Amino acid sequence: MLSQLKIGDKAKITDITSTEKLVRRRLLDLGISEGSEICIKCVMPFGGPVMIESCGQCVGIRRREANCIEVEKF
Amino acid sequence: MEIALLGNPNTGKTSLFNNLTGSYEYVGNWSGVTVEKKIGQFKNKKDKLIDLPGIYTFNPLSKDEGVVTNFFLTDKFEKVINIIDASQLERNLHLTVQLIEFGKPAVIGLNMVDVAKHRGIQINPSVLSKELGISVTPIVARTGKGCDALVKAASELNIVNYQTNIISYGNEIEKAILNLESLIGEQSEHSTRWLALQLFEGNQYVKDYLSQFLDLKLLNELINTLQDDVIQAYGTKSLDQFIYQKRKAFIQSIIEMATERKEKSIVPLSEKIDQIVTNKVLGLPIFLFMMYFMFMLTFDWLGTPLSDALDAFISGPVSSGIDSLLTTLGVSSFIHALVIDGIVAGVGGVLVFVPQIIILFFFISLLEDSGYMARVALVMDRIMESVGLNGKAFIPMIIGFGCNVPGIMAARTIETPRERLLTILLTPLMSCSARLPVYALFAGAFFAKNQALIVLFLYVLGVVIALILAKIFSKSLLKGETSLFVIELPPYRLPQFQALWRGTWDKGKGFLRKAGTFIFAGSAFIWLLTYAGPSGFNVEMDQSFLAKIGGLIAPIFEPLGFGTWQAGASLITGFLAKEVIISTMNIIYFVPDAASLQGLLIDHYTPLSALSFMAFILLYIPCLATVATIYKETGSKKWSVFSIVYALIIAYFISFIIYQGGKLIGLS
Known part of the structure; x- marks a missing residue:
């Protein structure tokens, strides 16, 4: 799960299908989908959002969505 | 002549707009500064430039994005200037590809080449131009460098004969496009290829537009049959995803040809700042x-x-x-x-x-x-x-x-x-x-x-x-209704006094x-x-x-x-x-x-x-x-x-x- 990664960890997204449909669409717009390589940049406290980096751009998503994204850690 | 300015959010559209028209629209470094179209006069006093909200694709999620789709469906304009963020070429080109399918004459302004260079990405504009079939001009929208060349390229554009089929989507979809084309006939002035593909992707605005002259039931039937065919033939999850993948493959092959990557391991300053200001403990204080x-x-x-x-x-x-x-x-x-x-x-x-x-x-x-x-x-x-x-x-x-x-x-x-x-x-x-x-x-x-x-x-x-x-x-x-939060965090910019x-x-x-x-x-x-x-x-x-x-x-x-x-x-x-x-x-x-x-x-x-x-x-x-x-x-x-x-x-x-x-x- 993406939310289990720590700051600085790098991983590859393996499954994104269980996220909310609109979130998936928006991530796709930003070029993040299955197969994308990501890196965790920040994690907000109290279950707040996480900031991930992919191809040099940073995107913030909620922890709940991060829980739905399966990844493979490098 | 009216020229529309199109691009992803936060790629510098409004900066370019201000530079080309000499006006002072409001510029910010976050997605969604422009929420409504704005019209300005080119410095030559002849043509008009229309600044649109930033979009990733023509299929809108929010209201400001819908403004753009509506504009393309109903407003009159002759040409398009497409501004592209060189450091995020892949996702920017998804929009460009759809723009080409729309069939209006267009030129590309390649912005933020310097940011791309920092990340070790070197882009060859002439290769990009050749592969896409439209002119590409490198610019620096904030300072205005290259903008004159971009305007020149835009004004020299020929209005006729535009190729809309740069990507082949496979037999099933191509057939469905032809089918829809015969149904629409002469009733729409827009590229049927674009209308069809947007419809297949689930663009509600385009569907509403088409339902003016086609039966909604017929449209739904067409989409559903096509979806079944595509899923059966290619084993993909859905029609829109299939179309996306086709575009992605095309774009990646272009990027392969037009860019050169050097590994760079230095941490950008932006990320260093983020380590502090979005720090777990320090962020809020x-x-x-x-x-x-x-x-x-x-x-x-x-x-x-x-x-x-x-x-x-x-x-x-x-x-x-x-x-x-x-x-x-x-x-x-x-x-x-x-x-x-x-x-x-x-x-x-x-x-x-x-x-x-x-x-x-x-x-x-x-x-x-x-x-x-x-x-x-x-x-x-x-x-x-x-x-x-x-x-x-x-x-x-x-x-x-x-x-x-x-x-x-x-x-x-x-x-x-x-x-x-x-x-x-x-x-x-x-x-x-x-x-x-x-x-x-x-x-x-x-x-x-x-x-x-x-x-x-x-x-x-x-x-x-x-x-x-x-x-x-x-x-x-x-x-009711779940909330949605996905936010793009642009790199920090040193604020310019003038801006x-x-x-x-x-x-x-x-x-x-x-x-x-x-x-x-x-x-x-x-x-x-x-x-x-x-x-x-x-x-x-x-x-x-x-x-x-x-x-x-x-x-x-x-x-x-x-x-x-x-x-x-x-x-x-x-x-x-x-x-x-x-x-x-x-x-x-x-x-x-x-x-x-x-x-x-x-x-x-x-x-x-x-x-x-x-x-x-x-x-x-x-x-x-x-x-x-x-x-x-x-x-x-x-x-x-x-x-x-x-x-x-x-x-x-x-x-x-x-x-x-x-x-x-x-x-x-």
Whole structure:
């Protein structure tokens, strides 16, 4: 799960299908989908959002969505 | 000729627009600065340039993105300039590919080549141009480098014969496109290929458009059959995903040919800054500290001395200058009083707060231009989520500190309708710059030592009440619908002085314009109401129409500590614009400057009732322009009325608690 990664960890997204449909669409717009390589940049406290980096751009998503994204850690 | 400017969010469209047209539109470093199309004239005075909100694809998720799809479906334009962020080539080209399918002549402006180079990406524009079949010009939108070449490329464009089929989507889809083409026939002027592909991707706007001349049932059938065919033939999950994958493969092959990558391992400065400002522990305190710093500078360290100096200038040389000019001209005593006691007092009373407002606007521009705004949304998301909103709703609120009208407009970038409505309804609780003169006046009179703290308390009060109401509304009136939060965090930019100044001026001139029109006319009118009364003209102030009107509602405010006709009258006039409250007071109390007004106020208010009054002003009603914007944005009379009614109730409630509670614990 993406939310289990720590700051600085790098991983590859393996499954994104269980996220909310609109979130998936928006991530796709930003070029993040299955197969994308990501890196965790920040994690907000109290279950707040996480900031991930992919191809040099940073995107913030909620922890709940991060829980739905399966990844493979490098 | 009309040329549309299209591109992803935050790629520098508005910067380019300003450079090409020589105008000063509002530029920021966060997604969604432009929420409505803007039209400007090219420097050649012949052609028009249309700035559109940023989109990732023609299939919209939020309302500001829908503006673009609608524009392409219904508006008239000849050419398109597509601006592309070189550092994010892949996702930018998804839009370009769709633009090519649309079939209008287009050129590409390749922006942010320097950022790409920093990341080790080198792009060859001529290869890119050859593969896409349209001209590519490298530009630096912020400085204007390469813009002339881009305009030249655009004006040399041929209007005819455009290839729309750069990607082959496989037998099934191609057949379906032909099928739809024969169904549409000559009924649409748009590229059928584009219409078909957008329809297959699930673009609701295009579907609505096509249903004008085709049966909706037929369209749905066509989509469903195609989806089944594609899934069966290729084993993909859905039709839209299949189309996306086809485009992606095409784009990746182009990027392969047109770019060169060098591994670079240095951490960009932007990420270093993010390690601090979006730090787990420090993130929120840093944000709060920045806000505190902003208020201290505006109200204490810098703003107040400047305002005082301006006040002395207006009430001294300016006022007496006009006075002696009128005497020399020998105007009637009526005109003399109208100008001096009405207009000079009313407009001057508001103008003295310009320095403070300019400082505040400067900070808001700084937040926008640097890229910190998106981080604020990220930092605040957890708190906002707990009240049923998302972090993005905080951006309209911060902009609302400047003026509620653009704040409400900025809510368009929020994707889900429920959260958008909620944000629109609550943004008026953000203390806008027009309310600032009231605080400055009262806090200066009653809390001179803790002026900035008192003002900060009011700002925080507005935010806290907005959050509490968000929670209540989302549990009662606006239930359901999950919230969505995905935010792009742009790299930090060193703010350029010119851009900052433009941003500040852009916001500040609205305030000055209001002073010259609304407040000018309002002051004259209010003065007339104090001059005339039921018994004739030139009556005692207490016998004037204004006193009668104010006196009518004054008893309602008795429990809040300010049941005077003066307070009642200024609250009524404050609906026009909040600054008018100050104009009205200046006229009513018949004083030449803010300092003597403060002295007079001490006789009419106690510190406690002053605090209660300030809280009431903060909350009581959105001004006329804000209500009009709420109506425009929600399209609903019901919600516009609601925004007025709930604000009145909550203002009464809070002021009651402050005044009566304060009395109970022995303050008076």
